[in-house]
Each structure stands twice: as C-alpha cells, then as structure tokens.
Amino acid sequence: MKESLKKIKAFxxxxxxxxxxxxxxxxxxxxxxxxxxxxNATNLFRQASVFCIIxxxxxxxxxxxxxxLSVGTVASLTSVIVALLIQQGQPIIVAVLAGYxxxxxxxxxxxxxxxxxxxxxxxxxxxxxxxxESIGIIITNANTVPIKNESFLQLSKFEIFGFLxxxxxxxxxxxxxxxxxxxxxxxxxxxxxxxxxEEAAKATGINxxxxxxxxxxxxxxxxxxxxxxxxxxxGTTNPSIGVGLEFEGICGAVLGGTALSxxxxxxxxxxxxxxxxxxxKNGFNILGxxxxxxxxxxxxxxxxxxxxxxxxxxxxxxxxx
Amino acid sequence: xKKKDLIxxxxxxxxxxIIGIVLSILSPDFLTKTNILNVLRQxxxxxxxxxxxxxxxxxxxxxxxxxxxxxALSSCCSAMIMSQDPSNPALTILGIVVGIAIGLLIGxxxxxxxxxxxxxxxxxxxxxxxxxxxxxxxxMSDKVITFFPRIISYIGTGRILGISLPIWIAAVLTAxxxxxxxxxxxxxxxxxxxxxxxxxxxxxxxxxxxxVYGFMLNALFAxxxxxxxxxxxNAAEPQIGPDxxxxxxSACAIGGVSMSGGSGDPLGVVCGAIIxxxxxxxxxxxxxxxxxxxxxxxxxxxxxxxxDFFANRKSNxx
Numbered sequence: 152m153k154e155s156l157k158k159i160k161a162f163x164x165x166x167x168x169x170x171x172x173x174x175x176x177x178x179x180x181x182x183x184x185x186x187x188x189x190x191n192a193t194n195l196f197r198q199a200s201v202f203c204i205i206x207x208x209x210x211x212x213x214x215x216x217x218x219x220l221s222v223g224t225v226a227s228l229t230s231v232i233v234a235l236l237i238q239q240g241q242p243i244i245v246a247v248l249a250g251y252x253x254x255x256x257x258x259x260x261x262x263x264x265x266x267x268x269x270x271x272x273x274x275x276x277x278x279x280x281x282x283x284e285s286i287g288i289i290i291t292n293a294n295t296v297p298i299k300n301e302s303f304l305q306l307s308k309f310e311i312f313g314f315l316x317x318x319x320x321x322x323x324x325x326x327x328x329x330x331x332x333x334x335x336x337x338x339x340x341x342x343x344x345x346x347x348x349e350e351a352a353k354a355t356g357i358n359x360x361x362x363x364x365x366x367x368x369x370x371x372x373x374x375x376x377x378x379x380x381x382x383x384x385x386g387t388t389n390p391s392i393g394v395g396l397e398f399e400g401i402c403g404a405v406l407g408g409t410a411l412s413x414x415x416x417x418x419x420x421x422x423x424x425x426x427x428x429x430x431x432k433n434g435f436n437i438l439g440x441x442x443x444x445x446x447x448x449x450x451x452x453x454x455x456x457x458x459x460x461x462x463x464x465x466x467x468x469x470x471x472x
Numbered sequence: 473x474k475k476k477d478l479i480x481x482x483x484x485x486x487x488x489x490i491i492g493i494v495l496s497i498l499s500p501d502f503l504t505k506t507n508i509l510n511v512l513r514q515x516x517x518x519x520x521x522x523x524x525x526x527x528x529x530x531x532x533x534x535x536x537x538x539x540x541x542x543x544a545l546s547s548c549c550s551a552m553i554m555s556q557d558p559s560n561p562a563l564t565i566l567g568i569v570v571g572i573a574i575g576l577l578i579g580x581x582x583x584x585x586x587x588x589x590x591x592x593x594x595x596x597x598x599x600x601x602x603x604x605x606x607x608x609x610x611x612m613s614d615k616v617i618t619f620f621p622r623i624i625s626y627i628g629t630g631r632i633l634g635i636s637l638p639i640w641i642a643a644v645l646t647a648x649x650x651x652x653x654x655x656x657x658x659x660x661x662x663x664x665x666x667x668x669x670x671x672x673x674x675x676x677x678x679x680x681x682x683x684v685y686g687f688m689l690n691a692l693f694a695x696x697x698x699x700x701x702x703x704x705x706n707a708a709e710p711q712i713g714p715d716x717x718x719x720x721x722s723a724c725a726i727g728g729v730s731m732s733g734g735s736g737d738p739l740g741v742v743c744g745a746i747i748x749x750x751x752x753x754x755x756x757x758x759x760x761x762x763x764x765x766x767x768x769x770x771x772x773x774x775x776x777x778x779x780d781f782f783a784n785r786k787s788n789x790x
Binding site: 218236246264268269270273274277278279280284285286288289292396400402405411433441442443444445446447448449450451453457458461462465 | 589774
C-alpha cells in the first residue's frame with residue numbers, strides 16, 4: 152500500500168503551482184459563465200505577460216541567492232520614458248532603445264554594487280527601487296502619460312491568428328530562450344552552482360562576480376521589456392504603475408518551486424508560479440471582489456505559499472540528516 | 473575602544489553636522505529656531521518607527537514592510553473606539569489598549585512566522601501587510617475618523633517648554649531603547665541572536681522567542697507612532713503611512729544598522745532619521761520639488777551602505 156502510494160506520488164508532478172492553477176481555474180469557471188472562453192484566455196495571458204517576465208527576473212535573482220527589488224519600478228520607469236519619448240514624436244525604435252539603455256544602466260548599477268561588494272542585495276536594490284520610481288516621478292512631474300501612437304499599442308493589441316497577442320508571443324519566446332540557457336548552456340549551470348554553494352562554485356573556476364553582474368543586466372533587460380508591454384497594454388502609464396511587482400514576482404517564483412535559499416528551481420516552475428498568481432488576480436477581478444478582500448486573499452495566499460515552502464525545506468533537511 | 477568602532481560611532485553625527493553646515497550656508501532660513509524645531513518634530517515620528525525597526529533588523533532576519541499598515545490598522549481601531557464618546561476617559565483608555573493589543577498581535581504573528589518557519593521577514597511582512605491593509609480597508613469602509621479625545625490631540629500637537637511633545641516622546645523612547653539594548657540582558661540577546669543564532673542558542677538564549685519579541689517591539693513602536701500621527705493629523709484613515717516602512721528602513725540603513733544583523737547603534741538611528749529629514753528640509757528650503765525626495769533618499773541609502781562597506785574593509789585590512 153505504502154509502496155503504491157509512493158509510486159503514484161512519483162508519477163504526479165511535484166509543482167505546487169500546477170495544483171494551484173487547477174484549483175483556481177475550477178473555482179473561477181464554476182463562478183463565472185464566461186471564464187472558460189478563448190477570449191478570456193487571451194485576455195488573461197495578455198495581462199499575465201508582464202508579470203511572467205518580472206517573475207523570471209525574480210527567479211534568476213533568487214536562484215543565485217539574491218534579491219532584486221528594483222525590477223518593478225525599473226519597469227515603470229522605462230514605461231514612462233518610452234511613453235514620454237513617443238509623446239514627443241520620437242520614432243518608436245528610438246524610444247524603445249532609450250528604455251533599454253535606462254533599464255540596462257539600472258541593471259549595471261545594481262550589478263556593480265552587489266557583484267563587487269558584499270553588501271546585501273536587498274538594501275542596494277531597495278535603494279535603486281526608490282531611485283527608479285523617483286526619477287519617473289521627476290520626469291513626468293507625477294503625472295500619467297498617455298500613449299496615442301497606434302503602432303506602439305499593437306504590441307499588446309495585435310493578435311496573431313486572432314488570439315495570440317504579440318506581447319504573449321514575446322513572453323513565450325523569452326521563456327523558451329531562458330529555458331534553453333538555464334538547462335543547456337554553461338551559463339545556466341553556473342547560476343545553479345552559484346546559488347547552491349557560492350564558495351564551491353568559486354573553487355571550480357566560475358567567475359561569481361561576473362555572473363552576478365550579468366544576472367542584474369539580464370534583469371534590467373527583462374524589466375524594460377515588461378515596462379514596454381505594460382505601457383502598450385494600459386495605454387496610459389505612470390511612474391508608480393509597477394510598484395509591488397517585484398514582491399509579487401518573488402512570490403510567483405517561490406510558488407513555482409524556487410528555493411529561497413538559492414540553487415533550486417526551474418524556468419518552467421517560475422512560469423507556472425507566475426501564471427497561478429496571474430490567474431488568481433484575474434479571477435478576483437472577474438468576480439468583482441472588493442479591493443480590501445482581494446488584499447486579504449492575496450496576502451493570505453502569499454503567507455501560505457511561504458509556509459508551505461518552509462515546511463518542505465524543513466522536511467528535506469530532516470531527511471538529509 | 474577600537475579605531476573601527478570609533479569611526480562607526482562618530483561618522484553619523486559627523487554627517488549630520490556636515491549636512492547642517494552645508495544647508496546653513498545654502499539657505500539663510502535653515503538655522504532658525506522654528507526650522508530646527510520643525511526638522512526635529514518631523515524626525516521624531518520617523519525616529520520612533522525606526523527604533524522599532526532597529527529591533528527587527530538587529531535580528532538579522534531582514535526588514536519589516538508591514539509597519540505602515542500596522543500603524544494604520546491599530547490607530548483606526550483605536551480611533552473607532554475612542555470617537556464613540558471622546559469625553560469618556562474609559563473609552564479612551566480602552567481604545568489605546570485595543571490599539572496596542574492589535575499592534576502586539578501583528579508583531580507576534582510576523583515574528584512567529586519568521587522565527588518558527590525560518591522565513592525571510594521581508595516576504596512574510598509583505599504578505600501580512602496586504603492582509604492588515606485589507607482588514608483596515610474593510611473595517612473602515614472609506615470612512616475618516618476625526619473625532620478624538622483631547623489627550624490624543626495633545627500627544628500629537630502639544631508642547632512642553634516650547635518644544636513639541638512628539639520630540640519629548642521620541643527622546644524618552646530613545647533613552648529607553650539605549651538602556652534596554654546596552655544595559656539589560658534582554659537587550660543584549662538581540663545582538664547575540666543577530667550575530668550568530670546558533671551560538672546564542674548554545675549560550676541558553678531562545679533565539680526564536682527573541683525574534684518574536686523583536687517583531688512585537690517593532691509593531692509596538694509603530695502603534696505608538698500611530699497615536700502621535702493621528703493626533704497631529706486629527707484624522708484616522710485606513711490608507712495612512714504607505715511609505716512609513718520605507719522611511720524607517722532608510723533611517724536605519726543611513727544610521728549604520730547592519731543589514732545582516734547583529735550590529736546597530738540607537739544613536740546612529742537617531743542620526744539616520746535626522747539626516748533623512750534634513751535632506752527633505754534642505755530640498756524644501758532650496759525650492760526643489762518634493763518629487764526629488766525619494767531619489768535623494770535612495771542615493772543616501774546606497775552611499776551610507778557603501779561608506780560602511782569601505783570603512784569595514786579598510787579596518788579589517790589593517
């Protein structure tokens with residue numbers, strides 16, 4: 152009996168996020184008639200694309216036993232920069248490049264300060280988080296910026312084959328590339344090694360500083376991409392629009408099986424974790440839950456995820472002993 | 473005293489002095505009695521919360537993002553009770569007791585999650601912050617309470633010897649925190665647990681309990697700051713203090729509190745809170761938009777932690 156239970160257990164996927172998604176979808180589809188339609192799925196993925204990309208950034212940081220709190224506000228900063236430049240009549244390509252330059256600069260700042268010192272990543276990125284938001288507030292004078300350029304808005308609006316928005320395709324491409332790099336390239340293996348045991352990784356000749364630096368550069372690029380999609384989706388952006396994404400991203404990654412102690416987790420898991428939270432938020436909106444209750448529900452689920460992660464980690468530790 | 477400790481002790485007051493001198497050269501309005509008292513009064517509220525945050529950060533489990541929400545919920549609940557009949561002292565006392573109890577309860581839950589599940593405080597308190605704010609919004613349902621007993625208004629706006637009461641309260645609490653952390657066995661536990669939890673366990677300290685106490689004290693200080701805040705504003709509403717956690721953490725970081733726990737000086741935190749308010753005051757006096765506040769604050773955090781990093785590295789080499 153016990154043996155067969157173990158066999159069934161081994162056969163089932165180990166990812167908590169997958170079960171969460173199944174439960175959420177069943178609950179929401181039973182409560183709302185239009186939930187299980189292609190239209191809503193398109194919408195859901197459109198909304199989720201930004202969050203999935205941010206979660207990937209959080210995943211990379213946590214995997215190497217770090218934190219990146221700046222991704223949310225860097226996304227909002229780049230979104231307002233792009234919106235302002237487009238508003239001034241600059242070509243889209245110039246605006247987008249400017250966004251990436253800013254995103255990469257923030258990544259480089261984080262990477263330099265963290266990779267080459269031993270200062271805790273959370274306090275550095277805590278500082279750059281507030282700087283990014285503040286620069287956005289300064290250049291917009293705390294106003295929202297509308298985008299009227301139709302071709303830029305197509306990034307979110309245009310649906311390939313009538314159901315696949317460009318931004319969702321972009322998000323999938325990013326995840327496929329990330330999966331390839333993390334599983335098939337030495338760079339990915341090195342990141343796992345650094346997260347698992349930094350000293351051991353150093354001993355095998357991995358340049359830990361350079362790898363950490365690169366992670367923050369990648370996060371700058373990911374945050375900028377998220378910012379572009381965010382600007383295109385909402386059509387009017389503001390310097391605080393991405394506040395909170397960084398924490399939700401961390402929760403998404405952890406829900407998807409990324410260990411907070413570093414070294415364990417997968418790209419696919421991060422995607423599932425992000426989708427679980429995105430489905431939850433989308434469902435709450437469809438059901439029209441009051442914002443106070445939404446906050447309570449999301450907060451409770453975050454705590455639940457963390458406790459579950461901790462219990463699993465404690466059990467593993469006990470088994471290893 | 474070792475050279476390193478001396479640098480750490482004197483660097484913060486020196487920074488306050490330097491910023492003060494620069495500001496008094498740049499603006500003639502800076503070095504006036506009203507302006508200085510104003511800066512101190514603004515610092516006092518921040519300082520009370522930062523002293524609470526110091527307890528949490530000393531433990532080395534990360535920072536507490538929930539104090540703004542804790543302050544909002546506890547002060548709203550107190551206000552709901554007290555405003556039933558502001559002239560009834562029994563209700564006033566009940567309101568204060570309930571507010572403090574809510575604060576302590578939140579702190580205990582945060583601390584227990586951090587200690588007994590070995591979770592990073594930052595993520596736990598991000599989650600509990602959502603819950604606390606959600607409860608505050610639900611229980612207040614967009615109301616604003618403006619009807620307080622005189623004692624609460626007095627706490628926020630009163631003066632003794634021409635100096636605002638919040639400054640006095642902050643000074644007394646600072647003295648108390650210094651006494652507890654430096655002179656009592658209870659206070660020394662925080663440093664030991666933060667520096668090395670397993671060594672602390674070996675020496676007979678219950679590090680998990682200490683963590684719970686740390687977060688309870690942190691929430692208690694936020695609650696006390698809440699009474700001053702609603703007294704000064706003469707209003708309690710669920711959305712107050714969205715950035716309080718941010719300012720308190722900034723004050724601790726600028727005040728030289730170690731991010732990995734185990735070291736931090738209450739006087740450094742005092743300087744950190746004053747530096748933050750001096751910078752804001754300076755921007756204001758120089759006619760620079762308040763939009764720049766967060767940028768300056770972010771830069772100040774990074775400069776402060778870099779200074780500590782280089783100071784430590786140098787003194788470790790020699």
